Amino acid sequence: MTTEQQKAEIRMSFDRPGAEVCGDLAAHWMNHTDRRKIYKGQAKVLGLQTDSMVRFFTIEEVVLFEDSYTRERWPRSRSLAIASLSPGEVISFMSQGQHVLTFIKTQGAENIMFSSLQEIDRFGDPLRGEGHILTTSSVAKIVGLTHGMRGQLTPIHFKGDRAFLLATGARELSNEELDALEKELMEDFESLRSTP
Amino acid sequence: MTERKFGGDYNPYEDYTIVFTTRRGEHYAAQRFARLFKSWPPEKQTKVAYDCLKKGFTPHLVVNYWITDEDSRQRVKLWCEGRGIKVEETPDEETKSRRARSVLATETQLIDQFSPYLSQLSMAKLLTVKKYRNATAEELQLLIGGTYRLLGDILGPRRHYRREAQQPKFLPLPELPDELFSDDLVIQVLYEHERSTAVPLYNQDPDSLFRYLREIKQTSQHPLKTDFINKLIEHFSAAENLAVSGIKGLIAGSQKDVPNEDEVSLSEFPSRHQREYAFRFLNKSVGRIDLLIGAPRTRKSGAAVFALEAAGAKATVLICPSGINKELWKREIQEKYEEEVEVLIVESERELRSLAQRGAPLRPRYLIMGYQLLSRLDINETPSMFRSLRAKLGLDSLLADEIQLAKEPEAECTKQLYALSRELPENAPRIAMTGTVIINSIEDYDAPLRILLPYRYRQPGDFTRALRNDPELVHTFLVGEELVTRWTFEEVFGQRAPVEYRVEPVPFTPFHLSVYNHVYLDDTIEDQSKRGFLRQTALDPLLIRKHYYPNHIRREIEKLRLKLGERQDDRERKITEARIQALEERLSKVTTLINPNEALSQLSQAHDQFIRWNLEQDENVKFDEDFLTRLDFDKLALWCFFNLQGGVDELVRLSHNRALQKDWVGKGGLYSSKYIRLREQLDEYKKSGDVKVIIGSGFYQSYVSSGIEDVLEEDELAFLSLYDYLRSWYGEAAELKIDGKVSIEPKAGELAERERIRRAWRTDPKYQFMLTTMRACRLGIDLSILPIRANDQIKKVVMIGLDDPDTYADKEQFLNRVEAGDRTLPVELWSYRTTNPEQPRTLRYGFIDHGIAQALEFKRLLSQLAQDGIPLTEEEETFLKSHLSSSRVRIELYPKTPLTYLNMDFFPKVRGKGAKAIIKLYQEAGFEGMTNADFFAAYYPQIEELGIAGQNARAVAEVIRRYQALTGKGHLRIGSIGAGSGILQNTLGEKVINVDLLKEILQVAKAKQQVDGDYITAEAASSPFPAGCFDVTDFSLAVHWTGNRAEYSERISALQELNRITRGLVTITIPHSYLTPVQFASWRSTLEEYFGFRFRDDLPSGLLRATDFRTEPISWIFNMEKVAQPKEGFSRSSLDFGFERVFDIITYSRENSGEKSISIRPYLPHKEFEIVDPGSGSVHKLVYQPTDVDVLEKALSEREARLTSSEVLTLSAEEFGTFRRLVREVRSLWGLKNNDAERLSLQALDLWLKEGYYRHDAVRIWSELKTIVREIHEGSNQ
Structure with a gap:
């Protein structure tokens, strides 16, 4: 899978109305304006790239912030920053001067906040019972996102199922991808040489 | 500790300990004491301040109010920093950095100048010795630690921390300020840095090193600098000229196994790095001892032998792993001397006793013993035995190989080795070696260092205590005292023929995946076994089949029931009962995967589908377990696999359906996806014939009860192991095997079986494949391919790891088996990782092989962080605390507090x-x-x-x-x-x-x-x-x-x-x-x-x-x-x-204490x-009715009277953190002064503590606290 293909996949997954995305992303989701109404969805696995390892969580709960609400509530700050991202990009904002919350952009200024994640795996060994719950502000903390910082999602496979890996900085490439990239570059190089 | 006196003619102002020990008069005494303290000269203030801090005085008080001299204050602050004592409230990142800058303000230029060249540690050493040159050695260690952390605050240790080791660079000597070179201690730090940087270059190309040194000498005008460079030149020239009589100049080295003597190309002995090692060994300030941690195959043994000889040792006792290693060592030693030297191998306790009583006819130059023999001796007798052994044989030096085998302080061999070392004179040369980084934790250094310095660290834990349990000081200590020498392969030999690392994703076959998932979801496996089960399943499902086979489970249950009948305590009984319950559950699950009566009908349904599929979709499709799994008959396939001795094959036999039997192909016992992939790869190599392959695995033979000969005779579940497959695929003659079953004991007049195989592998191109267990293929076994004519056709060496071992050290050991200083063949290292058959070229996670690989990387990183003194992130700490259940890890990685x-x-x-x-x-x-x-x-x-x-x-x-x-x-x-x-x-x-x-x-x-x-x-x-x-x-x-x-x-x-x-x-x-x-x-x-x-x-x-x-x-x-x-x-x-x-x-x-809740004492x-x-x-x-003089009342009223931050330090960490946060919040909300903000926050916290719950949601605590603060503030304003 090339970088372009990955980008396309991320776009395909997130360039959709937020309600749809939420349903495909988390076990439960709600709209920020009405938090009492909880919808059910299909939970995906999210890998978080920390300083020293990747930890895996199922997305238990997300909160949807609709485009209109975001623009009305944060007209000059958050909404502008989110609108300037491409779908599937992740950004963190500090809320009330304490918690750094993490959002995925979908369309326009619409965005989804990670609200609750549950750890499922410890070095390939399944975690029994309750597991480790991550609250909304811990996501940014363990990935290393600070206010206004962006993160990248990479499509990965977790036990063969589609999942996403959230990391700051550059997107991670697999060995095969690196090989392919090198091959592509070499081909480009060869074609350059052969053209007079 | 001095004895305390109470009452009588005792004057408390003479002995400041009283201020700490008497709680009742504490406040009063402290005030009086402070007055006394302030009247002292700065040196005495500093000294007493250290004592007070050790005794637990409030650091804030001592440092900020008692010490009058600013310089002394900075020094004590830094000392506290080194010990992890917090002097004020924990500063946030910004203030930390600002403070660090202000403390190191005079040195900023130096920091800027040196930071590209020096490691953070060397820099800390430099700054510390420059500033605090009068400090004692012990203080200096702590001061270095403090400066190190301060530097970290400025430079950001984690941000600049690369996962690879920091590569040292030569200092720009001509550009450095001249005055630096007037300070002996600074010179010492710089010299040590330059020397270690020069070693690799010296080893590979001494001329260019000398040329470089002479060039910079010319450009450096200042006489002090010239002296410094001269000293370096002298060091390496002297090392170059170090000669010891009786040592051979040329040896066969790793080519000893070459059968034809004409083909041996001799190598120089000692090589340069060995010579430099010996020279440094002779001139160490700490004495002639060294812990040599060198990558495998970096010629450590030669270096040790040469260094001991140079140190004038006449009779050395050598401890090494038992078995084959003793013979190998004998060979190693003998080839290095011009004349034959006496090397005595002690095999048994009886031999050792007789040596101790009667001595030996010829005085041995080396006496070789195995760790196993040491473990068998009685610690009560050994000191006297070692003493007489020393007297009889004149033992005067110690060499311990693979010292990581003696790192457990409680292990018998560790105690014996210590006793042995203790019997040698204090100044006897001692060398301990290991091929792998032995550090999983700080305490792993304890035993080896005690063995090397038995007169300095007498009790187990003495060394660790000397480090004050502070991991950040370890590296400082070890390197600062020159206790350790480290070699990497690249440093010693420079660039080699290429090594290629490849991760090979092996897609699970559908049936293999179905077995894996069954085990993954199985709740009846005990927690500690789960990982092992998954790893074995990922290699070959047959390895765990035994645990699911009903007859076997029933036998296990019977055994456990019998055990219940025996006398057991409550706890054991409970465990046994739980195991029986789990096994019964497993039995019922496994037998009821499908209704057994429907098995045959399901099979014929599957057959019908197969026929249709064969006609309509794909005529090449095979009717086997994978097909069953793909078509939703996975439960049937699993049921057969676990319940029937012959698996689905047996059901097919029972079906009496001719057509079905004809169509059924089956997997014939080869269920492992990794073996299938391995065969494809080996087929290619077999065809080309110019590749040698070592296949390593931890498990390939677990639970194989019999070999190919008597399969299905002894045990109903016996199956073919990988070795059996290799022999059936490529014939008996092409493969070799080294595992636990291959004998290491030499027979009369013959080589040991393992040694014979090892030599055959190195010299005979006929043997193309070798199968080893990771365990057997470690420690000192040389499997490199010899550069002889017979091996000319070999173009490449491939090592295939079928599964990763548990520790990073094991992995490194395995990978380095084919390394040699003169290796010319390229090497490929393949790691097989089972994964899903999904689209290739994506990142894959989630299966046990990925997990193990991640865990290895994580362990390696943590151990490297600990050694390099890089603090862990909060997330890593939390992860460690909650996920590594062993309390040992926690205690070692974090400094202990009195409460913990x-x-x-x-x-x-x-x-x-x-x-x-x-x-x-x-x-x-x-x-x-x-x-x-x-x-x-x-x-x-x-x-x-x-x-x-x-x-x-x-x-x-x-x-x-x-x-x-x-x-x-x-x-x-x-x-x-x-x-x-x-x-x-x-x-x-x-x-x-x-x-x-x-x-x-x-x-x-x-x-x-x-x-x-x-x-x-x-x-x-x-x-x-x-x-x-x-x-x-x-x-x-x-x-x-x-x-x-x-x-x-x-x-x-x-x-x-x-x-x-x-x-x-x-x-x-x-x-x-x-x-x-x-x-x-x-x-x-x-x-x-x-x-x-x-x-x-x-x-x-x-x-x-x-x-x-x-x-x-x-x-x-x-x-x-x-x-x-x-x-x-x-x-x-x-x-x-x-x-x-x-x-x-x-x-x-x-x-269960995740990040959501906090507990309050x-x-x-x-x-x-x-x-x-x-x-x-x-x-x-x-x-309870309080008395007139109630202690509690008094303590509480005092606490209310003195609401200072130092008082709050008695709160638990969580409370303290919350308190600080609250103070900040209050200050920013209403612009209050610090004291007022603290008073208000403490009131709120007290109120909350009284009304709050025992455990609570962290977010709620915060909002509750803010409400309370607001209420108090508004109340007081009204």
Whole structure:
């Protein structure tokens, strides 16, 4: 899978109305304006790239912030920053001067906040019972996102199922991808040489 | 520790320890003491400040207010930083950096100049020795640590930390300021840096090193600089010229195995890095000792032999792994000497004894022993035996190979090796070597360093204690003292033929994946086995089949039932019962995967689908287990695999359906996806014929009960191992195998089997494939391909790891087996990882192979971080705390606090151990080198009053008052057994006879007494009092310290003794978590029936709980009257505690304490209590009436009077963190001054503590606190 293909996949997954995305992303989701109404969805696995390892969580709960609400509530700050991202990009904002919350952009200024994640795996060994719950502000903390910082999602496979890996900085490439990239570059190089 | 004096002509101002030890007069004494302190000259201030800080004075007070001299203050601050003592509130990142900059302000230029060249550590050393050159060696270590952390605050250690080792660079010597070179200590740091940077270059190209040095010498004008460079040139020239007579100049080295002598290309001995090593070894400041940590195959043994010879050793005792290694060492040694030297191998204890008694006819140059032999000796006899061995053979030096085998302090071989080293003279040369980084934790250094420096570190843990348990100092210490030499392969040999690392994703076949998922989801596997099960399943499903085979499970259950019949204690019984239950569950799951009666019909349905599929979709499709799994007959395939001996094949045989039998292909036992992939790869190599392949795996032969010859004869579940497959695929002659079954013992006149195979592999191109276990293929085995004519056709060496081992060291060892200094063949390293057959070229996670790879990387990183002194991130700490269950890791990675030491080391060691063991423990060194007695006496009283002991004492005091009222007696003679710091006496406000085991704590009790009491040191089980001398005897929170062993029950004696010395009331209390209600009932009936006590209805017994603020369980209380003499005839176990249960609770709460909740210690001044009788459920209220001189009241009022941040330090960490945050919040909200903000926050926190819940959601706590603060603020404004 090339970088372009990955980008396309991320776009395909997130360039959709937020309600749809939420349903495909988390076990439960709600709209920020009405938090009492909880919808059910299909939970995906999210890998978080920390300083020293990747930890895996199922997305238990997300909160949807609709485009209109975001623009009305944060007209000059958050909404502008989110609108300037491409779908599937992740950004963190500090809320009330304490918690750094993490959002995925979908369309326009619409965005989804990670609200609750549950750890499922410890070095390939399944975690029994309750597991480790991550609250909304811990996501940014363990990935290393600070206010206004962006993160990248990479499509990965977790036990063969589609999942996403959230990391700051550059997107991670697999060995095969690196090989392919090198091959592509070499081909480009060869074609350059052969053209007079 | 000096003995403390109380009373008499004692002047407290002479001895500042009194300020700490007497709590009652603390505030007063501190003020007076501070005045005295300030009058001293700066040097004395600094020295006393260190002492005060060691004794636990409030650092903020000492550093900021007492020390008058600014320089001294900075120095003490830095010292505190090095010890991890927080001087002020924890600064946030920005202030930290600002502070660091201001402290290091004068050095910023130097930092900028050096940071591209020096590692953070060297830089810290440089700055420290430059600034604090008068400090003692011990202080200097701590100061370096402090500077290191400060530098980290500026540079950001984690941001600049690369996962690879920092590559040192030569300093730009000509550009450095000249004045630097006028300081000896600075020169020493710079010199050590330049020397270690120069070693690789010297080894590979000495001419260019000398050229470089001469060039910079010319450009450096300053004479001091020139001297510095001259010294470097001299070092390497002298190393170059180091010669030792009797040593051969040319040796075969790794080419010893070459059969034809003409083909051996000799290599120089000693090579340059060996020579430099020996030269440095001879000139070390710490003495002639070294811990050589070099990558495998970096010619460590030659270096050690040469260094010892250069040091003038005449007879060396060499300890190495047993078996083949001893012979290899003999060969190694003998080839290095011009004339034949005597090398004696000791195989048995008998031989060793006879050597010690009679000596040897020829004095050996080397005496070789294995670790195994050492382990078998008796430690009581060995010191004298080693002594006479030394005298008889003239042993004068020690060489220990693979020292990581002696890193467990409790292991017999470690003790023996230490004893052996201790028998050698103090200045004898000693070298310990290891091929892998031995550090999984800091304590792993302890034993090796003690063996090297036996006169300096005498007891286990001495070295670790010398490091003050602070991981960030380890590296400083080791490198600073030149204790360790490190070599990487690249440093020694430079660039080699390429090594290619490849991760090979191996897609699971559908059936293999289905078995894996079954095991993954299986809840009946014990936690600790799960990982092993998954790893074996990922390699070959057949490896775990045994655990699911019904007959086998039934046999296991029977065995366990038999075990239940034997005598077992409760805990073992519970475990066995749980295992039986799990196995029964597994059995029922496995047998009912499908209805067995429908198996045949399902199979024929599948066959129908196969026929259709074959016609319509794909004519090449195979009718096998994978096909069944793909078409949703996975349960059928699994059922057959687990329940039938022959798997689906057997069901096919039973079906009598000819067409089906004809179509069925089956997998024929080859279920492993990895083996299938391996065969594809090997086929290619077989065809080309120019590649040698080593296949390594940890598990390939587990549970294979028989080989290919007698398959299916001995064991109904026997199956083919990978070796069997290799032989059936490529013929008997092409493969070799090294594993645990291949003998390492040489037979008469012949080589050992393993050695024969090893040589055949190196020299004979016919053997193309070799199968090894990771375990057998470690430690010292040379499998590199020899550059001889016969091997000319070999173009490449491939190593295939079928699964990753548990530790990074093992992996590295395996990978380095084919390395050699003269290797010319390229190497490919393949790691197989089973994964899903999804789209290729994506990142894959989630299967056990990925997990193990991640875990290895994580472990490697943590160990490297610990060694390099890089602090862990908060997330890593949390992860470590919650996910690595071993408390060892936690303790080693984090500096101990008095509280963690008390809870995690001290209490577990005294609980249920009995007086003798406790007295012994008191005398041992514990926290920070203090004896446990001093530690306990100094620390425990601090936490006692507001802790469980204080709560308990208030309740007991009220019980005693009630008893007084009930009986109408005027004055009671009260005895408190296990009185501690006299808490009952102070709470009750009456004279008590305080009895305790520990003299020191009674001294503390006397010092803080509110009313005059008596103090007697005695054991509970044998007190010096006449019979019936007490009206009331209190035995509070002490009975759980007594031992209850079969041969002698101290607990029973103590309880009988209580009966003897009392004529009225006996009160016993036990911490609430140590008894279950059922155990309480058992205790109660035993005490009533056999110990002559009667339970009083008007003074109830049961669970004592505090009820004001919030309900908190405190203890189990027994209030009894003596009515008769004790009797015999009860069971000792009826007086047991549920300690195991305590550990369960701790583990449980640890497992579940995620980031959502915080726990707060019950530091509340409870006064209202109730006693709940678990039998009847009746509740009795108790309200404590404070005395005139109540300690608690006083402490609380003092606390309210002095609301400073230093006081808040007595809060728990979580509270403190919340407090700081609240202060910041309050300051920013209303712009208050710091003092006012602190006062307000503390009020809010106190209020919340009183009204809050025991456990709470972290987010809610914060919002609640903010509301409370707001309310108080608004209230005060109105």
